[in-house]
Amino acid sequence: MEKGKEWILKVEEAKSRDVGRGIARIDPDVAREMKLTPGDVVLIEGKKKTACIYWPGYAEDIGREIIRIDGVTRKNAGVGIDDKVKVRKAVAKTAEKVTLTPTEEIRITGIEEYLTSVLEGRVVTKGDRITINIMGRQIDLMVTGISPPSDAVIIGLTTKISLSGKVAKEELRIPRVTYEDIGGLDEAIKQIREMVELPLKHPELFEKLGIEAPKGILLYGPPGTGKTLLAKAVANETNANFYSLSGPEIMSKYYGESEENLRRIFKEAIENAPSIIFIDEIDSIAPKREEVTGEVERRVVAQLLALMDGLEERGKVVVIGATNRVNAIDPALRRPGRFDREIEIGIPDKKGRKEIxxxxxxxxxxxxxxxxxxxxxxxxxxxxxxxxxxxxxxxxxxxxxxxxxxxxxxxxxxxxxxxxxxxxxxxxxxxxxxxxxxxxREVVIESPNVRWDDIGGLEEVKQSLR
Structure with missing residues (x-):
């Protein structure tokens, strides 16, 4: 959709190969109307402004009026997936100097020259966050100054990169994981977005329908399949505060303290809504009550049930539980109104493994x-x-x-x-x-020590097998 010299486009997630490159892929039909050629600079405006290098969109995006940008660019523009942004063609000159402030200390000799070669060709605006990978370590850099002052500048080989001695502060409660950091879980992402993002971003839809937004989601599957990562990505994409807790953090030897720990985390999450409470290994704190002998476990299960029933802030606090022993959880937690949806997170197939x-x-x-x-x-x-x-x-x-x-x-x-x-x-x-x-790992193959002479009779069968 055109608006003067601006186009209003819907934001979609970037493909894995485009992440961290500072590029935007635009619907080819729209790009033609905007008279864009690969390498042009486009300004993207959501709640904030940022800029990217235009690259041709995919054939599957023709006619969809979308722009594909990665998680870091979405943060820089202050938008999420499915939000609308204003996009326009821009002209950017090569910067004379760019000042970057790291979010943690970097100790590499000649880092400024190294960064110039790594970031050559990138377009930046003041206030942008850039993510680079050094020896397998992800480092975030904030653009705190550009010269000459402009909406957007390009980092060239002649650009002087200056690294600030200060360390920029980060929002600790919001994880940095994006949907592009998760591979092989497209169907799970689709389900969890529908269950979590919609209530957190647009609770008015549920009010109009006169129904309560989902309060909880249970993710189950083998260890190491991405359950925690998925919960962090949702928190990041929705700008929700993330509260992670596990069995040992809650359990206490003192009477009533375990329940108090749970109440404190729920209270803090409600006060800082929108929030996501992630309970890892939920089977360890909420096992079937008829199968446990300890009084503490029974009280914790009862407290968790009461807290989930008391989440009155419609859609503003969502509880995500994760387990690899789904049948060990107390059945009272698995009824609608508590954990409304159960999503299986399985071992990835070949396509998923390649993505990962x-x-x-x-x-x-x-x-x-x-x-x-x-x-x-x-x-x-x-x-x-x-x-x-x-x-x-x-x-x-x-x-x-x-x-x-x-x-x-x-x-x-x-x-x-x-x-x-x-x-x-x-x-x-x-x-x-x-x-x-x-x-x-749990499948042990043992070669049996049985010889043909140990089998009596069956000569014809033995001969056939030989």
């Missing part, structure tokens, strides 16, 4: 011989956590190769040593040999 590998190698300097398609095929039975561990172990093996060149007593690592880091196919193979997929 692409996510975990996104900022990794991969050698040309690494074929992620092949590794997705070889890693049958691997969970998301297993694949993450595989990528980390492969990176560690690459790091061990250049360790002799690193002076461990030096405060900072030279940038030229960083440039030599490269993860090869052999690193992945060596890491793969040392791993057992968690989904198959």
């Amino acid at each position: 590998l692409e996510i975990h190698t996104r900022g990794m300097p991969l050698a040309k011989d690494v074929d992620l398609e092949r590794w997705a095929e070889l890693t049958h039975g691997f969970s998301g956590a297993d694949l993450s561990a595989l990528c980390k172990e492969a990176a560690m093996r690459a790091l061990r190769r250049i360790l002799p060149e690193i002076d461990l007593d030096a405060e900072e690592i030279p940038a030229e040593v960083m440039e030599k880091l490269e993860v090869t196919d052999k690193d992945f193979y060596d890491a793969f040999k040392s791993m057992t997929p968690s989904a198959l």
